[in-house]
Amino acid sequence: MTDIWTRLASCRAAQEDLRITDLFASEPARAEAFCTSADDLVFDWSKTTIDSAARDLLLELARQSHVEARRDAMFAGEKINETENRAVLHTALRNLGGSVLVDGQDVMPKVRDTFARMSDFASKVRSGEFTGQGGKITDVVNIGIGGSDLGPYMATLALAPYHDGPRTHFVSNVDGADIADTLRGLNPETTLVIVASKTFTTIETMTNARTARDWMAGAVAEPAAQFVALSSAVDKTGAFGIDSSRVFGFEDWVGGRYSVWGPIGLSVMLAVGPEDFADFLAGGAAMDAHFRAAPLDSNLPVLLALTGIWHHQICGYPTRAVLPYDNRLMRLPAYLQQLEMESNGKRVAMDGSDLAMNSGPVVWGEPGTNGQHAFYQLIHQGTTPVPCEFILAARGHEEELAHHHILLAANCLAQSEALMRGRSLEEARGLMRAKGFEGAELDRQARHRVFPGNRPSTTLLIPQLTPFTLGQIIALYEHRVFVEGVILGLNSFDQWGVELGKELALQVEPLLKGDSGEGHDPSTRHLAKLFQDLRQPS
Numbered sequence: 342m343t344d345i346w347t348r349l350a351s352c353r354a355a356q357e358d359l360r361i362t363d364l365f366a367s368e369p370a371r372a373e374a375f376c377t378s379a380d381d382l383v384f385d386w387s388k389t390t391i392d393s394a395a396r397d398l399l400l401e402l403a404r405q406s407h408v409e410a411r412r413d414a415m416f417a418g419e420k421i422n423e424t425e426n427r428a429v430l431h432t433a434l435r436n437l438g439g440s441v442l443v444d445g446q447d448v449m450p451k452v453r454d455t456f457a458r459m460s461d462f463a464s465k466v467r468s469g470e471f472t473g474q475g476g477k478i479t480d481v482v483n484i485g486i487g488g489s490d491l492g493p494y495m496a497t498l499a500l501a502p503y504h505d506g507p508r509t510h511f512v513s514n515v516d517g518a519d520i521a522d523t524l525r526g527l528n529p530e531t532t533l534v535i536v537a538s539k540t541f542t543t544i545e546t547m548t549n550a551r552t553a554r555d556w557m558a559g560a561v562a563e564p565a566a567q568f569v570a571l572s573s574a575v576d577k578t579g580a581f582g583i584d585s586s587r588v589f590g591f592e593d594w595v596g597g598r599y600s601v602w603g604p605i606g607l608s609v610m611l612a613v614g615p616e617d618f619a620d621f622l623a624g625g626a627a628m629d630a631h632f633r634a635a636p637l638d639s640n641l642p643v644l645l646a647l648t649g650i651w652h653h654q655i656c657g658y659p660t661r662a663v664l665p666y667d668n669r670l671m672r673l674p675a676y677l678q679q680l681e682m683e684s685n686g687k688r689v690a691m692d693g694s695d696l697a698m699n700s701g702p703v704v705w706g707e708p709g710t711n712g713q714h715a716f717y718q719l720i721h722q723g724t725t726p727v728p729c730e731f732i733l734a735a736r737g738h739e740e741e742l743a744h745h746h747i748l749l750a751a752n753c754l755a756q757s758e759a760l761m762r763g764r765s766l767e768e769a770r771g772l773m774r775a776k777g778f779e780g781a782e783l784d785r786q787a788r789h790r791v792f793p794g795n796r797p798s799t800t801l802l803i804p805q806l807t808p809f810t811l812g813q814i815i816a817l818y819e820h821r822v823f824v825e826g827v828i829l830g831l832n833s834f835d836q837w838g839v840e841l842g843k844e845l846a847l848q849v850e851p852l853l854k855g856d857s858g859e860g861h862d863p864s865t866r867h868l869a870k871l872f873q874d875l876r877q878p879s
């Protein structure tokens with residue numbers, strides 16, 4: 342293993358003067374050879390510094406890391422989440438046929454039963470057969486945070502053209518502003534509240550849920566009758582007063598950030614309907630089938646993972662940007678931040694030893710073209726390269742606005758071309774000379790207009806953003822994260838790093854209410870004191 346990392350590092354070191362543009366000259370079929378499809382999804386990774394030698398080494402790295410064996414173990418229901426002793430089976434939520442054994446038990450009948458109950462409930466809400474105490478449900482408020490918010494919120498925005506159910510709203514932050522701004526203007530008599538929490542103990546969600554219940558109680562006789570619970574802790578949902586007929590459970594082998602495919606996706610199902618939601622699942626299942634069957638060298642999740650490893654662990658680029666040229670994917674970067682950084686932001690390997698290389702990178706992004714007018718300056722001319730992952734649909738949904746879509750696509754392609762090609766000092770000098778500059782001032786002005794280029798990017802091309810293709814994209818990224826985690830030798834499915842802050846928040850709360858502050862550090866005590874002083878009426 343060490344040897345392959347060393348060989349990859351040497352391969353990169355030998356590329357010192359390499360220009361991506363030269364690779365296209367030396368490998369005439371590169372544009373096609375470094376472009377890989379899964380069904381009708383196309384992943385272009387040609388505009389990177391991965392040449393044939395690097396590609397072969399990266400594939401060897403995947404082989405030596407036993408990616409295929411780990412993948413098969415995951416799909417088979419083995420307990421690959423070793424620090425929590427759990428199977429990892431979010432894939433079972435989107436492959437509703439067949440059987441999967443966990444501890445010798447087939448888990449699929451229960452998964453199918455829950456899906457059928459969700460579909461039945463969603464249909465009744467959408468048709469008006471299930472009503473609020475003031476009539477047909479007009480609004481749905483999903484209260485959840487992290488994986489119980491980011492997935493359904495992202496997917497509901499992405500599928501706006503398919504949205505023909507009640508309006509959906511998402512409350513996540515414990516900041517009272519979030520729920521206050523959301524509930525203002527809603528009619529409690531026709532609002533359905535979903536409490537989405539795998540554990541049903543998350544303090545933000547339970548605080549917001551109680552606030553929503555009080556709000557509902559001020560207007561209807563039976564507030565709990567307009568509440569739904571989505572949780573693995575079905576025993577706790579009854580204590581909140583939610584009838585078991587409106588509780589949709591899932592097992593501990595569904596990680597929070599992988600949970601949009603099951604009950605946590607109920608708000609999406611209410612918005613777009615059970616059929617479109619099933620298409621979303623089918624898209625995820627299609628990517629699963631590809632991931633399981635395609636050889637490593639034409640396996641999209643594997644290749645996306647290997648570009649990630651190349652850029653972060655080998656080239657040392659600290660971040661990567663996800664840049665969907667699709668406004669409806671505006672929450673995808675936030676969704677991917679949890680998926681990638683909570684999964685692979687870890688410093689200890691599965692066996693408890695220190696990780697031998699960098700953990701996963703910082704992931705960030707915004708939809709194009711908006712980002713172009715904000716942070717692309719740094720991407721083009723900053724001192725640290727940022728590998729960019731562009732996503733583009735061939736068709737939009739607004740047929741009458743096709744000219745917008747062509748302009749959007751032109752910008753996406755232009756950005757990856759500009760990043761790769763850059764603009765030389767000579768070209769910049771020519772431009773400035775044409776504007777009348779000369780001498781030292783010509784040089785000075787020209788240098789500001791140089792683009793170093795040679796900046797890597799990949800492009801994921803999809804036919805159109807539909808429930809099916811959204812399912813493909815999300816499953817692609819899930820498996821990418823899994824493959825990167827396997828290669829790094831860490832457990833992508835736990836999240837111990839979120840615990841300490843939660844524990845301390847419980848201890849800091851009394852401090853803010855005037856407790857002595859013993860056990861807290863001087864800075865925290867000082868800030869708490871300033872906070873209290875500022876709260877005094879002036």
Ligand SMILES: O=P(O)(O)OC[C@H]1O[C@H](O)[C@H](O)[C@@H](O)[C@@H]1O
Pocket residue numbers: 486487488489537538539540541542543546597598683836839
């Ligand atoms: O669904 P819940 O149990 O309420 O958890 C919500 C979120 O909170 C936790 O802190 C984890 O970091 C997330 O992985 C999880 O998605």
